[in-house]
Amino acid sequence: MPVTIKDVASLANVSPSTVSRVIANSPKISDNTKKKVYKAMNELKYHPNAIARSLANRTTKTLGLVLPSTEEDIFVNPFFVQIMRGISHYAQKKNYYIMYTYGKDELDEVKHIENLTNSRRVDGIILTTVRENDKCIGCLREIDYPFVVIGRPEDIENILWVDNDNFHAMYRVVNHLIQKGHRRIGFIGGESNLYVTQNRLEGYVKALENSGINVSKDFIKTGEFTEEDGYTGMKSMLKSQQPTAVVTTDDIIAFGAIKACKEDSKDIAIVGFNNTLLSEYQQPKLSSVDINAEKLGYFAAKLLIDKLENNNKNGISNYMIDTNLIERESTKLKV
Amino acid sequence: MPVTIKDVASLANVSPSTVSRVIANSPKISDNTKKKVYKAMNELKYHPNAIARSLANRTTKTLGLVLPSTEEDIFVNPFFVQIMRGISHYAQKKNYYIMYTYGKDELDEVKHIENLTNSRRVDGIILTTVRENDKCIGCLREIDYPFVVIGRPEDIENILWVDNDNFHAMYRVVNHLIQKGHRRIGFIGGESNLYVTQNRLEGYVKALENSGINVSKDFIKTGEFTEEDGYTGMKSMLKSQQPTAVVTTDDIIAFGAIKACKEDSKDIAIVGFNNTLLSEYQQPKLSSVDINAEKLGYFAAKLLIDKLENNNKNGISNYMIDTNLIERESTKLKV
DNA sequence: GTGAAAGCGCTAACAG
């Protein structure tokens, strides 16, 4: 029933291998036979069977995308959807397909990765989260399967990854605030042992130092990525210090900080991170750093596909994606 | 390098076909040889090659998911993410995989569908939007490829689909408002030629009639799915009628309606639809109908997979998914 | 430049 390469071959009066060469656009095929073959393909409405090709040349042209399924992550944050689009964007360009799976937790993710790779359904894997001592990375490394990570892993040796330049992102935000006249600027971050937190904190410190502003421990709070810790961080800072501006490492933290300011009727400039959907719906509308998730996805796909196609001559193993401060009401005022 | 069925066969001292039967869990295999084979598989860490299986039995165990990439749709609305999870949930249960593609527009979607189906990468397709005179459906029908659509198509003959019971959803919402004492209830809907709009309107009408409340054209507005049309619809209703409550067919419409009420300082009960993320962040928090998108995805996958596996004995060709009124501040008050 | 033949790894008759 389905038309195969043989049908095309006999109609065009050539051998199957010739047709195959035409499909692969082999250089050593006369223009004449090329034409003949194309004609036959059109007449028969021939379309190569991807599965058969995959079996023969041991490559599926498919990438596996592993998504976490934590409620908060997935819903409040357009992050993953944007990443998916970015990936899709580059993949389509290169004629790659994407299979996605949701993992209930880290172990479940590992299980899915094993399924995907053992069955050879995919040529490579894209990881969308990094954890401490990441088991997914461990597993992929062990079986030596191509993969790329969105977010900077602890141990980057021999790993493809993309991430924002968190140092610069925060550096620029703080600088911007300084330009606006702020001198007493606080920092409220998530877990202090995370790279993101550390890098963003460094950017904060550097910006202050560069402007000759004293960096004080009392202006630096870290905790969890929760509204609550944003709230308490802000509260305690308000009590002892008199910040005129506060930068945070996540919108959710910023939301808590806003709440604290409102309670104390303090008018303080606040900046969030990740530019989540809700930032625009705060009172005041929250200025936030857009991390360009779509670009993260795009370059993750690029890194992986380039490797798969051996186009990685330049040896690039990671990309730093730029960020954008989206300025809204919360940082409108000059001091 | 990779271990194949042959390796297992020779280690277990059986033929490849026997191993194949063990993999497929064929009933007519003695427990003894089953054990032998399993042992060999474990020792060799054998994993069947999915591609080879697909080629041999002409089935890929993967579904193609076609997503629209309209900004608004994708971002503001957790709809698609939820659908993806639902699909994934059922698919994983049945050991199916999902490939997704984004279509820039209808034609682009058709192109992707053709790619997916012509290359035989997928066994079936899941459509997440329905348009008037839908080209995707047309194409799929023509080539007679299994598919399911989320949303009720115009012509449902021989088509698998899932949708909410829009009639009942709205019927119950209006009833609920009536219980609360409302008698002057307005309706603001999207495009009047769409099924959703019509069905929801019918539910609205029926509920009023059942309670012996007069249905007046002046209480019914339709337009586009925009904040603007929600706003103007509300404005004009406020001018001529004195509604105490208004139901809408989309949160975005409700947002506009809220705005209009605020401007005129009218305290009117308002209900949205789709329970989007932002509904909770309105002032007042918007009551909205949750359409259970995850369930829509789940049952879409079920419908399609059941068909593919010929488990569709009962001949079910669609599911109606229940909805849930999420009550928030906007309908708190009794009249 | 093009064809013949072997094979990718697995499944599915058909025997026995």
Place this chain on the structure above:
DNA sequence: CTGTTAGCGCTTTCAC
């Protein structure tokens, strides 16, 4: 119950 034998549809040496 199990083995033998052909393929599934395409690619890829290796000749010519």
